[in-house]
Amino acid sequence: MTDTKPMGAIRKWLVVGLCLLCGPSFADQPAGGQVVKDEPTTPISGLPAADPLAWLDRISGASRQLNYVGTFSYQTGWRTETSRIAHRYANGVESERMEVLDGSPREIIRQGKEMRCVLPAQRTVIIGQAGKRGNFPGRLPHSHAELTGNYHIRLDGVGRIAGHEAQKLVLMPRDELRFGHVFWVELKTGLLLKSQMLDPKGEVVEQFAFSNVHIGGKVGDELLAPRVKVDADWRTVDVGGDDEAQFKSQWALREPLPGFSLMTMMRHRNGGALQMVFSDGLAAISIFIEPAEAGVEARGAYPGGGAVNVFERVAGGHRITVLGEVPAPLVQRAAEAVEVLK
């Protein structure tokens, strides 16, 4: 054990060395090493607004309607991962490819509504429907007033992220049932360059931030094509489903979740779970209900990764799983509130 510290130093050097080796390639060129043709960027909704809510609208439009290629980091706790993303909007259809650059090369491909998560280490492909309900803020409550009822929203000056000027937008929760958000939005286009989620103490729970991004221009097919080879024997999981009419459901919440409204209900395929999605305009939680295995009385809280918290319990022979990017007490509260309608 006497050589523990030197080995630690060697590892530290190697990590630092790798960072030095990799750094310049991220900083100097668009992700993937592809040269993106320079074209003027297109503002999504005219001049920057002084109204914070108008900025939220701009974020939504920009993330869907802009072409961009970049590298971003995802940080939660001490864990940081770098990913490369390319997004194209053409003829009303969004195409995206994201690849995690650290560890096994996990890949997410989106073509229109179809989304595929490829997990090579697990030899698994997860198929889903991206943005089935339309993106933020399409899923916002009908009035912005409801959003402002849950958050204090304000602009907080202009900063610089990944070489772009960005408007800082702060949304602080009015209670401890939701996380705070800080957004940095590119001034001309409205693209979200950096996003932080804050817990009730103001600590960063998770963060997404572009380290470099090229906005506008042409995004070629080669940047969007799948690269991970999927073998025939890999496990395929379909997480898609069909809408479930609310009146047909035998499940409901005993008491409402403050500031949250039911947005949609879905029945997953092949006799899968019923999913109910509640949102406060920014944060969302999903409640999954499915028959429990015989004899199971599980109950407990689990971390779901990043800002996601999970709570499970068994009631009426069904397993109730609640998860979402919200503080742990809220997922537990939601799980406790689920009941069968008489």
Add this chain to the structure above:
Amino acid sequence: MKEKLSAMLDGEVDDATARALFIRLKHDNAFRDEWDTYCMLGDLIRGDASPELEGFTERVMARLENEPTILVPSGRKNKDKAVRHSWRHRLLPLVASVMGGLAVGVVMAVLSDDAPAPVAASVQSIETPGTVPSTHSIREGARHDYLVAHQALAGGPIPSVVHYVRTVSVPPGE
């Protein structure tokens, strides 16, 4: 002494200690070998390494990445190799998945006093891996699938596929 050598290379020792180390380097061949190794690593990081060491850093990092986490009590090290091999293959993916969950759990616990600790069943599965109920790994997988379904419907202000990073960041078995 190796610790002092490491500290000296990091510029963290005083002059007297450095002088003592240099004197020993003159007379101790084994110690000088250590010094050479450290200097070689320094060259490698600065990009001055000899051609035959090209890719060395990547190879070492790959080895570190693939290094199994040793969770067997030391008393079990002398057991039959084949048995240990099969044990690892059967349980490591599960244990890795639980450890991933626990790591995030610790972060959440540090960040928020309100965050509940991971349930006892998860902790137990690390201490006594032989008794892990198989349904636990199934539940890990189910929760992962739920997360993907949640991301698809819940969306958010972040560009659409970006929030799937949460889903693939710590997948089961990783």
